[in-house]
Amino acid sequence: MLVSAVKALPRKKINTNEELRKKILYIWTNNPNISYKKLAKLTGSTYDTARRTVLRIKKGGSVKDKPRSGRPNGSADAQLEKKVIAIIRKNRSMSTRDIAIRAKTTHVQVTRIKKRNGIKTYKKKKVPKRSEKQTSKSVSLARKLYETPLANKNFCVIMDDETYLKMDLRTLPGNQFYCLESGEDISDSEKTIQIEKFGKKVLIWQAICECGHKSTPFFTMGTINTEIYVKECLQKRLLPFLRHHNGQIMFWPDLAPAHYANITQKWFEDNNVHYVRKDLNSPNVPELQPIERYWALMKAKLLKMGKPTKTISEIKRMWRTASLKVSPEKFGRMDSNE
Structure with a gap:
């Protein structure tokens, strides 16, 4: 007992x-x-x-500690503490230093007040901007897709997408730094990132599957229309990728016009490819698509290489190198939070 x-x-x-x-x-x-x-x-x-x-x-004593000598717990200035908390409640996005300036105190004091009152700072997440109609449609379509017999089977989900990559990898999004010794100076080219206003870009198509495999990528300096999509992406790259899967697959394209053109849908039917119908495909839901995480991981790896490239051949070689370093566990599952 x-x-x-x-x-x-x-x-x-x-x-x-x-x-x-x-x-x-x-x-x-x-x-x-x-x-x-x-x-x-x-x-x-x-x-x-x-x-x-x-x-x-x-003896009738208490379990509580007896009063001790020294400075008591809590704020020495109760009015300041109330003021800081009121400022935080009024503007949740204000930085610690800005709060300190507004309250006429130090950022160290603000940090202590936040800690004493259990107030923590969290990083905001970027999400797609959707209207109420889009949100409602996305939820209803996602539910319909989940309830279809196709989704209830043990299918491996495969999805494709396109992304643009600047030829100069040093201009990719992300923080970059440089180090100096005391009294040392370096050239401006090493201190700055020179961004060309209309720099050349490469369009990259690739497909990934839920179990973490990747298709052969397709690179072009132009755009992808229906003819190129069917010939270069589906026929030459997606079909061999699908044949490597032993089990059943479900192909989930995005809503680009070329992905649901009549020629494209006929290709799906001729090659017995199970795919998500357009009327079940939710618009503007990148959080459900692990390929968005794959693009981000790839660009982070390429940024670390930080080299300017001049030809598609160089981009291809560096893309293959970066792809080997991206772990499938980072992007494979659709319910992942990575």
Whole structure:
């Protein structure tokens, strides 16, 4: 009975004398005849601590710590604390330093007040901007897709997409830094990122599957129309990729016009490719598509290489190198939060 009562206690790390005394009191109240040795063992304390606590309770004492000398806990300026909390509640996005300027105090003091009141700072997430109609449509279509017999089978989901890549990999999004010794100076080219206003871009098509495999990518300096999509992407690259899967697959294209053209849909039917129909495909839902995470991971790897390229051949070689470094676990699952 006693052991089960102890197990029922919340599994909380004991880090103060007061919490330890509360636990000793709880067990001793349920079993007043328990020995000090067993009480110490059950509470993770010492024999002397268990004995002193029980005697203290018997004499009418409290489990709370006695008042100590020194500075009391809490803020030295209650009005300042209220002011800081009011500023935070009024503008949740304000930085710690801006709060300090508004409250006429230091950022260290603001940090202490936030910690004392259990206020934590979190990073905002970027999400697609959707209208109410788009949101409602996305939810209803996603539900319909989930309820289709096709989705309820053990299909491996394959999706494709296109992304643009600048020829100069140094201009990819992301923070870049440089180091200097005291009194040293370097050229401006090493301190800055020179961005060409109308720099050359490469369009890259690729397909990935839910189990983490990747198709052969397609590179072009132009755009992808229906004819190029069917010939270069589907016939030459997607079809061999599909044949490598032993089980059944479901192809989930995005809503680009070329992906649902009559010629494209006929190709799907001629090659027995199960695909998500256009009337079931949710618009503007990149959070459901792991290929968006794949693009981000690839561009992060390419940014670390940080080299200007002049030809598609160079881009192809660097893309293959970066692709080998991207782990399938990072993008493979559609329910992943990576």
